[in-house]
Amino acid sequence: MVAITFPDGSKKTYKKKQITPAEIVKGIGEGLARAALAAKVDDELVDLSYPIKENAELKIITFKDDAGKDLFKHSSAHVLAAAVLNLFPKIKFGIGPSIEDGFYYDFDKKEPFTPADLVKIEKEMQKIVQQDIKFERKDVSKPEAKKLFKDQKYKLELLEDVDKPSIYTLGKFKDLCKGPHVPSSGKIKAFKLTKVAGAYWKGNSKNKMLQRIYGIAFPEEKELKKYLKLLEEAERRDHRKIGKAMELFSIHEEAPGMPFFHDKGNFIWEKLKDYMTQEMRALNYEINKTPIILNKSLWIQSGHWDHYKDSMYFTKIDEQDFAVKPMNCPGNLLIYKTRQHSYKELPIKAGEFGLVHRHELSGVLSGLFRVRVFTQDDAHVFCTEEQIQEQIIELIDLTERIYSTFGFVYNVELSTKPPKAMGDPKLWDKAEKALADALKKKKITFKINPGDGAFYGPKIDFHVKDAIGRSWQCGTIQLDFSMPEKFDLTYEGKDGRKHRPVMIHRAIYGSLERFLGILIEHFAGWFPLWIAPTQARVISISKNFNKYAEKVIEELKAAGIRVDSNLKSETTGKKVRDSQIEKIPILLTIGEKEEKAKTVAVRTNKDGKVKFGVKVETLIKKISDNVDKKELEFKL
């Protein structure tokens, strides 16, 4: 007998022989049948052609579950491979998994795929879907599998690490695959091939580069449409485009990966910095500033030389080797060491808006998101082991406060000891536990990334979710037991002896440049008033009213409002449009009515609503209140 839990929560017991896809569909009825795909057995996902053990407990998975979506995408990858095999019979296959945004399959082919190939392949896939071909599973022995894939060198290589090979067949295409899959190709309703790209075999740049085809797939047409809309929306919000349109920053060939901030971009940047400074001061941080070029010997001492030199810039000064700092810690350690410290002073919180240079690979540079020079809102907390937890909690609270100001929600990941780590494994364990305990105490759920920590310690990463649901890594809290050791940092304890402080590295924006990029996309350029470089623009209906308009501008300026104007002889429609494109939050119109009544017409540009007859002093108060409270939107 086999117990089955259906998606609606109902349970039913079947004889083992009855467990077939058709039977499951019958069991859950027509409504849910379309969704019935696979089952979870002993927490492992299997499809319904998988031999199911006696007395197993099955939980039916549907398209609505993440596991179901995943499996769906994976099956689409097989359909892609089958279509490619039909069109290019001699091709060699790499791997074809599902990914967050869909699926891909890697192929080894002499000539790269052309866009025309993609269209052909898509049509071929359509055929396979229409034919509704069954996915068939077969468990085979290793020698059998080797024979089957004798012409597929990549599959043979993969086979080396497989104990119990299973083969999935879809038409002519056979793949080494542990599954599970949808019952048949007809289940795949909406898919689209999105791009071709080169990708290394097994992700290793020493290996051969294969041709990768990316696609997306959904159980329903409308979900595909929704996804394509999201892509469009993301493109509309692209910070590189908005940054250009709003004249926030530019990047030049003369300095790849090193953004030039124009007045308005720099204004927002400064606002971000000021805000963080204010928050840090409130928590008794000191704020330092250290040089960006430091002697090589310091980098050798800190371990950056061993672990980071490929990404560092070097220079020679007076016959001595110097490096441009890729991180701020060593500079702040030198400050710590300028005098003795007592346990009474701890925790010492040393902040720095530190300019760092990192020589990132040219191919990874992208707008403000991945640059070679940036400013970290860095800080180093020196504390005792006993203070770790309270300090971590203070940092989590601070991070929460900052992110919520921008309307971000976030999730947290804990990264543990990497293979290339420095320091005593026992200290690592202790550090990892300290971070996990603080998170548990704050009742924050977190994901663990084994082996993703920094070379000097484990870390907590914060990923913020933007307005359209995309996730960005920003803040990080890193524990470090090894740097204090290397630099022989000490404090005098109650017992009069020297002790080793613990060091916590932390950044909340991460990089001011990158955070600004994220904000541009998050707000789609519609910055909250407190950081908007221009808060309001005054336009006149005709130049007859320019005089009163000038007066209004003066009043607003006197109240500290950042206002500009467009008093040119253009139509009102044109002026409105221009202000929309430039993302000016508030548009003030002055015409005959306004001049007579000594008021302004206020348009909140983001939603396009217009309110007539607003008194200037009322407006000033509203704006000031909005700015003081750092509100996300302006409403009259």
Add this chain to the structure above:
RNA sequence: GCCCUCAUGGCUCAGUGGUAGAGCGUUGCAUUGGUAAUGCAGAGGUCCCGAGUUCAACUCUCGGUGAGGGCUCCA
């Protein structure tokens, strides 16, 4: 760094082996307008850089530089 694509006025882009076009923007003039583009006129590039092929290269070839997408998700 590697694979693919791309590089033409400030921006977005069209185009041809015989030394370049459009729209937007900008400037001037006319117009004095009520919430996403008023009309007309003018200025503005030598087609990313270097080499080669050719009588002739923005166009073809090679090299360089820069930009965009991808290179973690595993049979």
